[in-house]
Amino acid sequence: EIADKGQYPHYMLKEIHEQPETLSRTLSHYLDPIEMRVDMPDGLDFAAIDRVIIVACGTAYYAGMVAKYMFEQIAGLAVDIDIASEFRYRDPVLSPKSLMIVVSQSGETADTLAALRYAKSFNLKTAALVNVMTSTMAREADIALPIKAGPEIGVASTKAFTSQTCALATLAVGAAFARGHIDADTAAAHCRDLATLPQRVVEALLCSDDIAQVAATLIDAKSIFFLGRGPMVPIALEGALKLKEISYIHAEGYAAGELKHGPIALIETGTPVIIIAPDDALFEKTVSNLQEVAARGARIILLTDAKGADAAKGLSKTIVTLPTATPLCAPIIQAIGQQLLAYHTAVTLGTDVDQPRNLAKSVTVE
Numbered sequence: 001e002i003a004d005k006g007q008y009p010h011y012m013l014k015e016i017h018e019q020p021e022t023l024s025r026t027l028s029h030y031l032d033p034i035e036m037r038v039d040m041p042d043g044l045d046f047a048a049i050d051r052v053i054i055v056a057c058g059t060a061y062y063a064g065m066v067a068k069y070m071f072e073q074i075a076g077l078a079v080d081i082d083i084a085s086e087f088r089y090r091d092p093v094l095s096p097k098s099l100m101i102v103v104s105q106s107g108e109t110a111d112t113l114a115a116l117r118y119a120k121s122f123n124l125k126t127a128a129l130v131n132v133m134t135s136t137m138a139r140e141a142d143i144a145l146p147i148k149a150g151p152e153i154g155v156a157s158t159k160a161f162t163s164q165t166c167a168l169a170t171l172a173v174g175a176a177f178a179r180g181h182i183d184a185d186t187a188a189a190h191c192r193d194l195a196t197l198p199q200r201v202v203e204a205l206l207c208s209d210d211i212a213q214v215a216a217t218l219i220d221a222k223s224i225f226f227l228g229r230g231p232m233v234p235i236a237l238e239g240a241l242k243l244k245e246i247s248y249i250h251a252e253g254y255a256a257g258e259l260k261h262g263p264i265a266l267i268e269t270g271t272p273v274i275i276i277a278p279d280d281a282l283f284e285k286t287v288s289n290l291q292e293v294a295a296r297g298a299r300i301i302l303l304t305d306a307k308g309a310d311a312a313k314g315l316s317k318t319i320v321t322l323p324t325a326t327p328l329c330a331p332i333i334q335a336i337g338q339q340l341l342a343y344h345t346a347v348t349l350g351t352d353v354d355q356p357r358n359l360a361k362s363v364t365v366e
């Protein structure tokens with residue numbers, strides 16, 4: 001793949017639009033398209049472990065956080081998720097039956113690599129989910145797991161995030177089946193569901209113009225909040241990270257239910273609050289948090305799906321309707337909305353989208 005912007009003004013936008021294709025590649029690596037089952041990578045035995053430890057930095061950490069929900073809900077398998085720069089300094093209690101998965105686009109991030117080496121020194125089984133298969137992490141881990149996103153040039157990670165999340169979703173389904181937590185029919189249904197992801201992403205990308213209009217209203221904001229519940233918590237955190245990385249607007253992601261324990265004090269008339277709430281099991285609860293901030297004068301921007309948009313009519317003047325998706329696919333669909341929101345805000349502000357100040361694509365020093 002040649003690193004060329006093609007018809008796009010920025011690598012980031014090109015990479016956002018590549019996602020139907022990059023996700024297809026991720027899925028074809030991990031799914032058997034005929035049998036509709038997960039092709040479990042060699043050496044990965046989820047039946048032999050009692051815990052997964054995911055360690056990563058930045059955007060990759062949020063992909064791991066989404067995966068925690070998937071492994072716990074679909075496979076009944078406990079997941080610890082750690083920030084790599086913290087992991088080795090807190091004397092983590094490591095059981096020999098744990099599997100450590102480091103998640104890293106580059107496979108070179110210093111803290112993530114150090115966490116991998118730390119786990120190996122305790123004889124833990126290790127896997128590295130990376131985009132660069134020639135990287136140090138891919139070489140040093142017991143098992144190297146590719147995400148197949150192709151070269152990512154934009155400093156703000158987009159297609160790597162969705163491919164990391166997608167690969168981890170397939171592994172969660174594979175783990176659920178391997179552990180006897182779900183039967184073959186249920187596993188096949190999950191695989192068929194995941195196989196629809198690229199087409200849903202095509203549809204999500206059609207929201208770009210709507211999102212650009214929302215972005216134009218954000219450029220004077222001093223501070224923006226991103227709220228979600230369940231798997232939308234990491235998507236809110238990722239949305240806030242993406243926005244601050246490239247637009248330099250202060251943004252905070254929060255678990256919606258935690259808002260009243262502090263951050264609600266910062267809500268003033270007109271403060272933009274981005275609410276990420278597809279119509280899922282927690283939708284009603286998120287809506288009640290939406291009403292709490294709306295009552296304090298916040299300007300609500302709701303990113304949801306068709307059913308959510310219908311149910312929330314009248315609660316928000318600004319609603320972006322992304323494609324309807326199942327719990328396995330919804331985090332990725334909603335992440336596309338967040339990427340577009342950050343991108344269009346930054347472009348409107350005229351920042352250097354592909355090379356934001358002070359940031360490096362890969363942080364190879366501690």
Ligand code: G6P
Nearest residue numbers: 058059060104105106109157360
């Ligand atoms: C840097 C990049 C981020 C990335 C993080 C982790 O901060 O700017 O986009 O998420 O490193 O990088 P990795 O290569 O380990 O995924």
